[in-house]
Amino acid sequence: MKNELDNVNPAHYKQGAMQTIDVMKAKLTTEEFRGHLKGCVLKYVTREKLKNGIEDLEKAQWYLDYLIAFDTNQPFKSHAEIEEMLAQQDVLEAGLQDMQNRLIREAGSENE
Template identity: 50%
Template sequence: MKIYHTETQEDFDALLEELKNEGYSWFFGEVIPSYDSELWERYKQDTVVHIEEEGVSWGSLSYAKYLHPNTPIEKYKAKQDEVAKWFGGVTKAMKAFSSNGVSMKNENNDKVNNPAHYTAGGIETLDYIKAKVSDYPSYAVGNILKYVSRYEHKNGIEDLKKAQFYLNDLIEWMESDCK
């Protein structure tokens, strides 16, 4: 048995994702979601995750210490460098495109920066996503990778500009203290 203490929602979500990718399921057989804020909310910074052969469960730190006094409890921290690796790969791709004559300037092209169909409800769709999605960097990086990987086969420079838009927006979001 292993017990991990997750002090933040980010740590908890990252551990669930890792366990899901390793093929674990909840103790009662259900698939582990990528994140579950309701589970985190119950014990918050005192949340622990138990990993056994039969599956995964969660609970409070104090109960884990009481129930398993001889089992070490490891602190689990989300790997911050994973996102950095993604950005590094995207940066290399952007440099390669730039060296091949693709402009990296933030051009104001309505198809890329502000398509009319993205503001139909009175709010920019991306603003709504930022307000609702707890991990905006992963969302943005996913879009960057999507557009960079398909540009040769689908929309060419337009897809590169969309990737550039998300990269610029992510940089701006991170420089503004991630708000």
Template identity: 50%
Template sequence: MEKKYISKDSKELREKRDLLEKMKDILDPNVNHPTHYNKTGIEAIEGIKGSMDINEYRGFLKGNVLKYLWRYEYKLKPLEDLKKAKWYLDKLIESVEGENEK
């Protein structure tokens, strides 16, 4: 079977990423898109991102990663805090990847 390579900018890859995000929301909505963070139709993370320059935003993401890693052992739902740390880390990675693709 011949291997198929997908370009980082391809429509197919974007569609697969979108599908993966939808699946994450279904499986764990408290981590990926809590309803209390989207009361006005704008995700809180998007409002925060829009209020900061890129370095401030990345600092915010990094701080949240550290916060959730710092305290997960002391929480009733440690796995949920680890998933939240990963969510913020994934956002940080996306931000850096986006810069490198320009």
């Protein structure tokens, strides 16, 4: 489940249907946008000891992951989104395992 208090990519970064970063990507040239992403990585890495520690490193990682996805033409998924998808997958797999166990028990009771 997505954390409502996500300080790495807070809800106020999304206005309407678009996130602020998507507006920037649409308005800046490719090199300007890449420069913005790299600048954010540098900013958060260099200030982490003086300001927000691990949170700033997570922000730097978010921008670096975004840059890698952008440069490789891949859809971007943040670590929080990936963790949420993995948690949902775990729930589905547990449900499937329960269903399989129930079917095996039912098949066994029919053979008795």
